[in-house]
Amino acid sequence: MFIELNFRSGKPVYLQVVDQIKSAIASGGLRAGESLPSIRPLSEQLRINRNTVAKAYAELENQGVIETMPGKGSVVAANHSPLKKEVRVKMLCEEIDAAIVQAHHLQVPPAEFLSLVEQRLATFQQKTADSTPQS
């Protein structure tokens, strides 16, 4: 569980924790059912307040990414979102549009952009496969 914080980025610390844990899960570094580090030790490791980690975990829980059992710790949830399909696609499209606008702004042509997407996607799938050698 390696998390790197950037205190100068302006992005809230608890959100950095959220995003990095989600990213670890998406790339297979953490798998459904696996335990997350407890709040107190993690807060000490990251040199931040316990409440800040707790806030991150609470956010992850109500996004349905983890499940936390008071007194017993948190585990990665089985992945299935309770949101309507249309809402999920809409949320994803906003993220995609942001990337497309960014590409235009950085003068990366559409063809190269698409190829980049395919390449990054392949990287993620590779990582996921690597961490499930038992299948």
Next chain:
Amino acid sequence: MFIELNFRSGKPVYLQVVDQIKSAIASGGLRAGESLPSIRPLSEQLRINRNTVAKAYAELENQGVIETMPGKGSVVAANHSPLKKEVRVKMLCEEIDAAIVQAHHLQVPPAEFLSLVEQRLATFQQKTADSTPQS
């Protein structure tokens, strides 16, 4: 100059203005040398505080995207991309990775994700083409 604000997104209003103007320039809606609407009418059109628009313009000027001549309005600066290609690609990859992680957690499979990206990209290119028929 069509700008759509989302007051619910948590993203600062002035940054939404900044990003949408940058995106309008990137996508050809605004071209180098063209002038931007003045602060007062734009703030009335968007129904936001003049200070907010002023802050957005200041930020754009800071980034070298526009040039403001006090008393004479603002124009789009000559296009330049001082960043090295590799830096730009790295920035873009962060945006792409965010979308991929999001897709995983929203239960959108890779194939559908790719297809969505292609679709949004096509839509975006269509809009770009529409707004630059003179080229």
Next chain:
Amino acid sequence: MFIELNFRSGKPVYLQVVDQIKSAIASGGLRAGESLPSIRPLSEQLRINRNTVAKAYAELENQGVIETMPGKGSVVAANHSPLKKEVRVKMLCEEIDAAIVQAHHLQVPPAEFLSLVEQRLATFQQKTADSTPQS
């Protein structure tokens, strides 16, 4: 906006605030688009910490009950849940089952229970109608 807190009930204070606001909305006391009291004054009125009210508002926001615009306050959201219908019905059934078990336990016969439900439902609809005389 009358909220009554019971500090001895064991129910978290912030949840008491959440439930009473949701109840006020459901019964028509607060209508879509209406403003909620600001966090600071409400916390003073209730004699609790600002963070506790903030936590309640955050919870209401991510249940989609209110919308909050940083720097401008919170308003009651237009009501439409992004959850799948099946999930919504399941959540509701848990609440209903709790009431049914309670009725059995309190030795209230089914017929009387049903009649009670109809009566309370009518009361709520009445209150809603009263607060929308303009329709």
Next chain:
Amino acid sequence: MFIELNFRSGKPVYLQVVDQIKSAIASGGLRAGESLPSIRPLSEQLRINRNTVAKAYAELENQGVIETMPGKGSVVAANHSPLKKEVRVKMLCEEIDAAIVQAHHLQVPPAEFLSLVEQRLATFQQKTADSTPQS
């Protein structure tokens, strides 16, 4: 003695045990004078700590629902409802109101809500009848 635990609900485990035993008694699954499973086997069956079951039984004894004779096990107490009818109805109404508020926020219209209540009630009576065929 079938008890189903939900470790994700946030509701304390020992309270889930308490409520399900109370509900089993209320619905006829357990009758006055009948004995309950002892703590040790029940804790093994539910895969929870013995202390948790013990706490549940202590709570039940406190509420007068069961009677425990140290060294001899626990039996269901003779049924009694010391609360006045009006108090019981008031308690029940709070539970009902909670369900109605929930229905409003989950966008379930009153008609569908009533129909759901009738359906769940029928299911519950069915279960009750099944477990008391001897009456």
Next chain:
DNA sequence: GTGGTCTAGACCACC
């Protein structure tokens, strides 16, 4: 040991 709640007080970003 775990997570949850609440308080108190600080600083910041936005409008």
Next chain:
DNA sequence: GTGGTCTAGACCACG
């Protein structure tokens, strides 16, 4: 003025 974040330290419930 508004809400958002973070810290620090306290107490409690649960297993």
